[in-house]
Amino acid sequence: MHSEIRSANQPKPSFIETARRAQIIDCAVEVIAELGFAQASLAQIAKRAGVSTGVILYYFAGKDDLIREVGVHVFTTGRSSIEPLVQQQLDARSALRTFIEASVAYIAANPKKVLAIMNILRAGRSDGGTLKIDPTVYQPRQIGFRNILEWGQRDGEFRTFSVAVMVETIVEALDAIPSQLAADPSLDLDAYAKELVELFDRATRADTPVQELRVR
Amino acid sequence: MHSEIRSANQPKPSFIETARRAQIIDCAVEVIAELGFAQASLAQIAKRAGVSTGVILYYFAGKDDLIREVGVHVFTTGRSSIEPLVQQQLDARSALRTFIEASVAYIAANPKKVLAIMNILRAGRSDGGTLKIDPTVYQPRQIGFRNILEWGQRDGEFRTFSVAVMVETIVEALDAIPSQLAADPSLDLDAYAKELVELFDRATRADTPVQELRVR
DNA sequence: CTAATTTCTGAACATGCATTCAGAAATCAG
DNA sequence: CTGATTTCTGAATGCATGTTCAGAAATTAG
Numbered sequence A, B: 001m002h003s004e005i006r007s008a009n010q011p012k013p014s015f016i017e018t019a020r021r022a023q024i025i026d027c028a029v030e031v032i033a034e035l036g037f038a039q040a041s042l043a044q045i046a047k048r049a050g051v052s053t054g055v056i057l058y059y060f061a062g063k064d065d066l067i068r069e070v071g072v073h074v075f076t077t078g079r080s081s082i083e084p085l086v087q088q089q090l091d092a093r094s095a096l097r098t099f100i101e102a103s104v105a106y107i108a109a110n111p112k113k114v115l116a117i118m119n120i121l122r123a124g125r126s127d128g129g130t131l132k133i134d135p136t137v138y139q140p141r142q143i144g145f146r147n148i149l150e151w152g153q154r155d156g157e158f159r160t161f162s163v164a165v166m167v168e169t170i171v172e173a174l175d176a177i178p179s180q181l182a183a184d185p186s187l188d189l190d191a192y193a194k195e196l197v198e199l200f201d202r203a204t205r206a207d208t209p210v211q212e213l214r215v216r
Numbered sequence C: 001c002t003a004a005t006t007t008c009t010g011a012a013c014a015t016g017c018a019t020t021c022a023g024a025a026a027t028c029a030g
Numbered sequence D: 001c002t003g004a005t006t007t008c009t010g011a012a013t014g015c016a017t018g019t020t021c022a023g024a025a026a027t028t029a030g
Helices: A015-035 A042-049 A053-059 A063-087 A092-109 A111-125 A135-155 A163-175 A177-183 A189-204 B015-035 B042-049 B053-059 B063-087 B092-109 B111-125 B135-155 B163-175 B177-183 B189-204
Strands: none
Touching (some): A015 A053, A015 A111, A042 A053, A063 A135, A092 A135, A092 A163, A092 A177, A111 A177, A111 B111, A135 A163, A163 A177, A163 A189, A163 B163, A163 B189, A177 A189, A189 B163, B015 B042, B015 B053, B015 B111, B042 B053, B063 B092, B063 B111, B092 B111, B092 B177, B092 B189, B111 B177, B163 B177, B163 B189, B177 B189
16 A cells, blocks of 8 residues: 655654655756756656656655755754854944855855755746745845844934835845856855855944044 | 748837737746746636737747847836936935935836746756856846945945945846845835835944044 | 565656637728 | 738747646554
């Protein structure tokens, strides 16, 4: 008899099961990054993994489920590499700078993962209703930036501006990087990060009081 | 006998031909904006236009050709409503501000057109090789911003920064608006434009010399 | 070793799509 | 009015894809 689709509350996911799932997710990431979301068929992913398409459907409830898990995987690893660095900052300006730098560093370290995610998200957004990835997966980043910006405004480090617009602008600036990097792998991401840090530092910081600028 | 596909150098495009083409393009814009690019089948577009799918293929060489013409149409009307305003500015800061304001105003006036274009471009970018729209159609905007930024740097109005990164950031900030507007039609675009103008003015402008800031 | 269970295969199926095309309908020319 | 041309139809075609499934192969349990 055939076993039912695995769900998370199953007693023991066997070793081979977790290994296969991870392998399939990795291959999905590569194919989606290299061929684009539209060309990333189950057949292509299966071929990359060296299995038949049936195996994918044996471990995942369907293509949408696989895509969802790819999203969770990438965002989870991203958060774990970025959030700790941000949380140990003592002021909002440093936190903003660190968040941007760490985000670019994560892109540099995982170009395929982030490109795959961007392809998925873009396809979802250009697709009308059928969102591929749950907002709770990618919204923490927006919330993180929002908290930092509100923090800085509260403390007077930042000027008054629309936090929503600023968050959107920052996130879009970061999300544009993966495809640029794919188009030109020699792109200097360190320099790119420095530019963004400077750009958004100037865009956010409060005007220095005039009296402090007086010379002598 | 069947007539061949029309090409631009044909002697006389009949009245009904240009009318049908325009009508089909308009319907394609609406369907792509409302349903998303992936769901925008020829059948849907034909249904919206009240014709059979064959008509679309009679006036356009294929779906790709239709999409391309949608892109040309939207970008052409956009340029004609933005460029004249920008060109009459006398300094780079004003030109940058005007470009951003006019871009947002065009979005406000043509929400479906710009959303459709964004859906097409996003689908193309998330798609790997198969770009839907020719770069010569959408690159003039980047070039326009680049020229303004280089102008401002040359004149000393702007500080030193990477023009490429700044252009990318500005364009992405603008391109994020249509989908936000679609998600929340009550979005205040005037306020949004003001925020972006202030943001990028601060991000680009040269540091005011200290002596000019001295009070009295 | 044998039987049960897990894992995997590959063909079959269903669906949606762009495109083709033979010919109908409408329009135009003379 | 009549024949030629333009415009349009809708069924047929071919293709790609996600999904199902009966059973083979491999692994594990006893």
